[in-house]
Amino acid sequence: MSLHESLTWLADFKERFDDDVKRLYAKEPLWSKCQNCPDGHCCGHGIYPVTMSRLNPFRLEEWWLQLEYVKDNFSEDEKKQLVRNVLSKRPHCIFLFDNRCSVHPARAWACRVHPYTISFHTNPDYFPVGQLAIPSCPAFAHTFSVKKNEIVVQSPAVLAKEPGSRLIQVKLKKRKPVWLLDATDYVNEFENRAGGEERSAEDWEALLSLAGEAGSKGGIALQMYLEKMQGLTRMPDGSIRF
Numbered sequence: 001m002s003l004h005e006s007l008t009w010l011a012d013f014k015e016r017f018d019d020d021v022k023r024l025y026a027k028e029p030l031w032s033k034c035q036n037c038p039d040g041h042c043c044g045h046g047i048y049p050v051t052m053s054r055l056n057p058f059r060l061e062e063w064w065l066q067l068e069y070v071k072d073n074f075s076e077d078e079k080k081q082l083v084r085n086v087l088s089k090r091p092h093c094i095f096l097f098d099n100r101c102s103v104h105p106a107r108a109w110a111c112r113v114h115p116y117t118i119s120f121h122t123n124p125d126y127f128p129v130g131q132l133a134i135p136s137c138p139a140f141a142h143t144f145s146v147k148k149n150e151i152v153v154q155s156p157a158v159l160a161k162e163p164g165s166r167l168i169q170v171k172l173k174k175r176k177p178v179w180l181l182d183a184t185d186y187v188n189e190f191e192n193r194a195g196g197e198e199r200s201a202e203d204w205e206a207l208l209s210l211a212g213e214a215g216s217k218g219g220i221a222l223q224m225y226l227e228k229m230q231g232l233t234r235m236p237d238g239s240i241r242f
C-alpha cells in the first residue's frame with residue numbers, strides 16, 4: 001500500500017470510528033466528559049503513555065496526519081510552544097498544550113480509543129482482548145471508585161448489545177451497567193491493513209521534510225525528536241537507516 005493510500009485509509013478509518021463514538025456519547029452520556037476533558041490526564045503524567053509507539057504499524061501515517069495539521073493550522077506562537085514542549089523532556093505528549101490536545105481533530109487512533117472501547121478480536125497484538133482500562137483521571141476516578149493515578153483493568157461481562165450498532169452494555173465491578181463501544185471490527189481491520197510491511201526510507205524522508213515545514217525555525221527540533229522517537233539514524237551520507 002502506498003503512503004498516499006495508507007493515509008487516505010487511516011483518515012477514513014478514524015472518521016468512521018468517531019461516528020461510532022458519537023453514537024456512544026448519545027447512549028452513554030457518562031463518557032461525554034472526555035469531549036471536554038478537564039485536565040489531559042490520559043496524555044501525560046506517565047499514566048497512559050499515548051505516544052507513537054514503535055510497535056504501531058501506522059506510526060508514520062499518524063505522525064503525518066498530525067504534522068500536516070500543525071503545518072496548516074498552528075500559529076507561529078503555537079509552533080514555538082511545540083518546540084518548547086519537545087525540548088522540555090516532560091513526560092507528557094508534545095501536543096498537550098495547557099492540558100488540552102492541540103491537534104485534537106488529527107490525533108492518533110490510539111488517542112481516540114480510550115477509555116470507552118473494548119475489543120474481542122482474538123489477536124492481541126495491538127489491543128488487549130476483552131479488557132477495559134478503567135479511567136483514574138480526576139473526571140472518572142470517583143465515578144469508578146478507583147484511586148487517582150491507579151491503573152485498574154477489568155474484563156467485564158457483556159450484558160446486552162444494541163441491535164444494528166457496535167454499542168454493548170457491560171457490568172463492571174462496583175458499578176452499575178455501562179455502555180461501551182465494541183471496537184472488535186476496527187481492531188480486525190487495523191490488523192488486516194497492517195500486513196507487516198515497513199515504510200520505506202523515502203517515506204520517512206518525506207515525513208521529516210513535512211516536520212521541517214510544520215516546525216518553527218525549519219523544524220529542526222521536531223525532526224530530531226522524530227528521529228530519536230522512531231529510532232531513525234542519519235548516516236554520514238545523509239541517508240536514513242532504521
Ligand code: SF4
Nearest residue numbers: 034037041042135137
Ligand atoms: S478519561 Fe479522563 S483524562 Fe482521559 S480523556 Fe477522558 S476525561 Fe480526559
Ligand code: SF4
Nearest residue numbers: 043050093096101111
Ligand atoms: S495527540 Fe492529543 S490526545 Fe493524543 S496524547 Fe497527544 S495531546 Fe493527548
